[in-house]
Amino acid sequence: MQAQRSQSRARSVTDVSILVAVVMATWSLRFTGLSYVGPLTMAVGLLAVFALLKWRGQAVSEIGLVPIERPGPVFREVLRLLPWFGAAWLAGGFVGLALFGQPQAGSAVSQLPAAWWAFLIDVTLVTWLLIAFGEEVVFRGFLLDRLLALTGDTKSGRILAATLQAAWFGSLHPSQGGSGMVITGAIGLAFAWFYLSRPRRDLWPLILVHAAVDTIVLSLSWVTR
Numbered sequence: 001m002q003a004q005r006s007q008s009r010a011r012s013v014t015d016v017s018i019l020v021a022v023v024m025a026t027w028s029l030r031f032t033g034l035s036y037v038g039p040l041t042m043a044v045g046l047l048a049v050f051a052l053l054k055w056r057g058q059a060v061s062e063i064g065l066v067p068i069e070r071p072g073p074v075f076r077e078v079l080r081l082l083p084w085f086g087a088a089w090l091a092g093g094f095v096g097l098a099l100f101g102q103p104q105a106g107s108a109v110s111q112l113p114a115a116w117w118a119f120l121i122d123v124t125l126v127t128w129l130l131i132a133f134g135e136e137v138v139f140r141g142f143l144l145d146r147l148l149a150l151t152g153d154t155k156s157g158r159i160l161a162a163t164l165q166a167a168w169f170g171s172l173h174p175s176q177g178g179s180g181m182v183i184t185g186a187i188g189l190a191f192a193w194f195y196l197s198r199p200r201r202d203l204w205p206l207i208l209v210h211a212a213v214d215t216i217v218l219s220l221s222w223v224t225r
Contacts, residue, residue: 042134064203077205092186100178132211
């Protein structure tokens, strides 16, 4: 048993190291002036996650992408998640505002295309698949699973794992300023804790709320620009 735990931890260290290296290498392209680095980073992150799952012989259901048997339970979980999102946004906003001032408009808003057809692609394919689906799978799914193997799936282990992934998640949004990174990290923490607290760990409610919120924010930003 001890040997199995040690082997699991070793695999997790390897997987986390590979994921961090791949994501950070792609994310660093932002310093070259390249646009749309965020979606590109998540596309590469998703490829890395699915490649690592294939390598380890794991099913996607093991990181929260469970089959949707009926839509009703999923949407009930979406409704239960909304207060968590609201509380995290308010708490993160209060702390971020006190420490860093007003958040900035992130690159997802500042780089919105002007043409309506390009915006529709951006707010559907990019936002739903690469951002909402990608970030939840990479951070709350795969990364959290690997961190729990290192910290232990206990209350203290879950708190530590959720905090670590939230800190990295928030730090990858510097275009929103310090306050925006705090808000994003707080939401990432709330999403992770909601996910870990459910009897059936399911990423779909997180993906749906994430996609809906981003779609609303980007649509309002595009209409009022």
